[in-house]
Amino acid sequence: MKSLKTLFIAFILTVALAAGLSAAGLAPVQATAMAAGIVLFSTLLPKQEGVLGAYVGTAGSAASMSSGETGIQVITTERERAVLEHNKNRPEFKGRKLTPSFLRLETDILNTSGKLSFKTFIGDGTTVYPTERRLDRNDDFIATEMGFFLIKQDTANSKTNALLLSYPNITVFGAAAAADLKALYTSGKLRINVGREDKFVALDIARFLHIPETQQTAGTNYDETSEKSGFINLTPQLILQGNGTNEVEIDFTTYAGFAGGTSADVGFKHRAVLYFRGLLATGSQTR
Numbered sequence: 001m002k003s004l005k006t007l008f009i010a011f012i013l014t015v016a017l018a019a020g021l022s023a024a025g026l027a028p029v030q031a032t033a034m035a036a037g038i039v040l041f042s043t044l045l046p047k048q049e050g051v052l053g054a055y056v057g058t059a060g061s062a063a064s065m066s067s068g069e070t071g072i073q074v075i076t077t078e079r080e081r082a083v084l085e086h087n088k089n090r091p092e093f094k095g096r097k098l099t100p101s102f103l104r105l106e107t108d109i110l111n112t113s114g115k116l117s118f119k120t121f122i123g124d125g126t127t128v129y130p131t132e133r134r135l136d137r138n139d140d141f142i143a144t145e146m147g148f149f150l151i152k153q154d155t156a157n158s159k160t161n162a163l164l165l166s167y168p169n170i171t172v173f174g175a176a177a178a179a180d181l182k183a184l185y186t187s188g189k190l191r192i193n194v195g196r197e198d199k200f201v202a203l204d205i206a207r208f209l210h211i212p213e214t215q216q217t218a219g220t221n222y223d224e225t226s227e228k229s230g231f232i233n234l235t236p237q238l239i240l241q242g243n244g245t246n247e248v249e250i251d252f253t254t255y256a257g258f259a260g261g262t263s264a265d266v267g268f269k270h271r272a273v274l275y276f277r278g279l280l281a282t283g284s285q286t287r
Helices: 002-023 028-044 079-087 175-187
Strands: 051-056 072-076 097-108 115-118 140-154 189-194 197-204 231-240 246-251 268-282
Touching: 002 028, 079 097, 079 140, 079 231, 079 268, 097 115, 097 140, 175 268, 189 231, 231 268
Parallel strands: none
Antiparallel strands: 051 072, 097 268, 115 246, 140 231, 140 268, 189 197, 189 246
16 A cells, blocks of 8 residues: 555656646656656665765765775754764764764862863873763763853762753852853863874854843753754864874953952852763774
8 A cells, every 4th residue: 555655656746747848848758757757866875864865975075084094974953963974084084983972071169260171081180070981991972062060069078960051040059150151151272282283272152151031040940952052063064083182271361359259159060061062973093
């Protein structure tokens, strides 16, 4: 029954397409043959949701993405699929497993420093917070989205339930600290160096600021939020290397009396969070 339905649809499409081609000036026989060919070709193509078409080139052609790599251009409505297709054929990722994943890097906000330094590797540094997710030395991470957030964590009780905040929330941080935490957004600049090469020299933190229309007003309610709040797309993508060096720092202008790192509640810490979304390339490889 399903086959008959498919054939009927193909017949209707062929007739309609042939009529259009005939009206465009083609002879009836040519129009019918061309229409049948187009319909037949389209039915043989594998159905992949989100993909509209593809082009495969050869190494050294205009479609190539890098030296010695077969060029692939995918026309897609899904950014994630395009990123996967682009990277799975790169020499450094060929044969390696690429899976959706994330990295979460954290550092304390101190009143005495205008620099926030983020460690990227497991075991790098004396303190790895339980809510962090760092990079294994055997893996690489292809970051396609990045977010910057503030949290107020109950460290005295070793809790891990602080919500990621995309702006200095007065209800959470208190008026004094929230006012000073604005300095991170108004003057903050992100620098990322991978393999001794600057990938971002001075990316403004202001672009991460997201103040929701409906804001938290008490401990019994929350900000309006979405999965995109506080995130930006990375174009070009950023690759953090497991067997290389990654330097991730934010510089911001501090001032006398800065109190963004001081919590009004004893036992709580104010932290900055860099959150990366993308593809994890597992397994070591030779560069």
